[in-house]
Amino acid sequence: MGEFDAEIYDIVRQIPPGRVVTYGQLARLAQRPRWARRAGRALANAPEGLPCHRVVNSSGRLAPGWPAQRELLEREGVTFRRNGCVDLSKHLWEEIAPIA
DNA sequence: CAGTTGACTTGCA
DNA sequence: GTGCAAGCCAACT
Numbered sequence: 001m002g003e004f005d006a007e008i009y010d011i012v013r014q015i016p017p018g019r020v021v022t023y024g025q026l027a028r029l030a031q032r033p034r035w036a037r038r039a040g041r042a043l044a045n046a047p048e049g050l051p052c053h054r055v056v057n058s059s060g061r062l063a064p065g066w067p068a069q070r071e072l073l074e075r076e077g078v079t080f081r082r083n084g085c086v087d088l089s090k091h092l093w094e095e096i097a098p099i100a
Numbered sequence: 101c102a103g104t105t106g107a108c109t110t111g112c113a
Numbered sequence: 114g115t116g117c118a119a120g121c122c123a124a125c126t
C-alpha cells in the first residue's frame with residue numbers, strides 16, 4: 001500500500017462519530033487534491049475496523065453495494081434526506097475547526 | 101502498450 | 114431537486 005492510502009486511512013480514523021467527509025475532502029487533506037477517485041479505491045480495499053462508512057461523495061450519496069452503511073450512520077445520529085442522501089449541510093465534517 | 105473502469109467532482113441545462 | 118458531459122488519475126484488462 002502507498003503512503004497516500006495510509007494517509008487516507010489515518011484521516012478516516014479521525015472523523016468524529018456523527019460526521020461525514022467526502023472523497024474530495026480526503027484527497028485534499030492527504031495533499032493530493034485530484035485524487036478523489038483514488039481515495040475511493042483506497043477505501044474499497046480498506047482494512048476491517050476502519051470507519052469508512054463516514055465517507056460519502058460530494059452529493060452525500062452512499063457507497064454502492066453497501067446497504068449497511070446507512071444503518072451505521074443512522075446509529076450515530078446522521079440524518080438523511082428524502083432522496084436517501086446524507087444531509088451534508090448538517091453532518092459534513094469541517095476540516096478546520098470553526099473560529100470560536 | 102492502448103483502452104477501459106471506478107466507493108469522484110464540477111459545471112451546466 | 115435531477116441528468117448529462119467533461120475532467121481527472123491510478124489500477125486493471
